[in-house]
Amino acid sequence: MPESEALHASHRLEYPYARSVGPVIGAFLTGLRDGRLLGVRGSGGSVIVPPTEYDPDTGDDTGEVVEVGPGGVVESWAWVPDPLPKHPSDRPFAWALIRLDGADTALLHAVDSGGPDRLATGDRVTVRFRPAAERIGSMADIEAFVPEGGAA
Amino acid sequence: MADRDDTAAAGDLGPVTTLATPIRLDFEFTPGVAQSRFLRGLERGRFIGQRCPKCGMVYVPSRGSCPTDGVPTTEDVELANVGTVTTYCVVNVPFAGQSIEIPYICAQVLLDGANISFMGLIQEIPADQIRMGMRVEAVWVDPDRLTPSLASVRYFRPNGEPDADYESFKEYL
Numbered sequence A: 001m002p003e004s005e006a007l008h009a010s011h012r013l014e015y016p017y018a019r020s021v022g023p024v025i026g027a028f029l030t031g032l033r034d035g036r037l038l039g040v041r042g043s044g045g046s047v048i049v050p051p052t053e054y055d056p057d058t059g060d061d062t063g064e065v066v067e068v069g070p071g072g073v074v075e076s077w078a079w080v081p082d083p084l085p086k087h088p089s090d091r092p093f094a095w096a097l098i099r100l101d102g103a104d105t106a107l108l109h110a111v112d113s114g115g116p117d118r119l120a121t122g123d124r125v126t127v128r129f130r131p132a133a134e135r136i137g138s139m140a141d142i143e144a145f146v147p148e149g150g151a152a
Numbered sequence B: 001m002a003d004r005d006d007t008a009a010a011g012d013l014g015p016v017t018t019l020a021t022p023i024r025l026d027f028e029f030t031p032g033v034a035q036s037r038f039l040r041g042l043e044r045g046r047f048i049g050q051r052c053p054k055c056g057m058v059y060v061p062s063r064g065s066c067p068t069d070g071v072p073t074t075e076d077v078e079l080a081n082v083g084t085v086t087t088y089c090v091v092n093v094p095f096a097g098q099s100i101e102i103p104y105i106c107a108q109v110l111l112d113g114a115n116i117s118f119m120g121l122i123q124e125i126p127a128d129q130i131r132m133g134m135r136v137e138a139v140w141v142d143p144d145r146l147t148p149s150l151a152s153v154r155y156f157r158p159n160g161e162p163d164a165d166y167e168s169f170k171e172y173l
């Protein structure tokens, strides 16, 4: 390479943040680690998943923790044909809003349906957790949701 | 639920209270022709700057143009291996990923022949003995470990010359 030519290099900038999750999201993450999906009851009686510390409609404290799922309904979705390194799957998947059974709000996560022609709004899906030994209390403890009655 | 059986053990771990959320940016860096000449100089154990054809200022590393005159800097200038500490700070605070033992000194070093300083690590001197005007020299990595990166400069250290007169570097603070 002639000396006048410009150099080129790959760089990585990284900050190792850790955040305190608080009692409500902490309960949700503890549930994920334990293989359970948890929501919280809002002041109007609706079940919010993922849970919040305050009811988004009234601002009141939310109440009891409620187990939801493991199945749910796809409310909307977008297909990702070429996953990026940070995505939850290294093969094509859908980002989907999933309203879990017993919940009144939708959770955003990946659906592994095997193709965009095998997923439709209104489809029923169910959670697929990572193996217990790999779960740490993170959204990534959910590997993906899969079509109910058999993955693609 | 399918995983219920293997969750009993996980329940003994206690509640989750923190979440690791690293922020990462992977990017490709192209330093440009002028900075590439500086970096290739480092690969040879040399500081290479560039002189403005209009005002005569020597920039290191050069960005390829003079910020005052807006004209390209085309003349390469090899600078000395020695310079003057213009300002400095002593780092006493530990932080994640720290690779140097505290306390350590970060200084602005004005290389002889240059009209702009750059930041360098100062070693081989107790942190409380650093001072403005101190004369320092670059210590390089072993020749077979030189790369086109500032990592080729291990640090600067006092070279034993008398301190530079304040008048000689007051324009560079």
Ligand SMILES: [Zn+2]
Pocket: B052, B053, B054, B055, B056, B057, B066, B067, B068, B069, B070
């Ligand atoms: Zn100039």
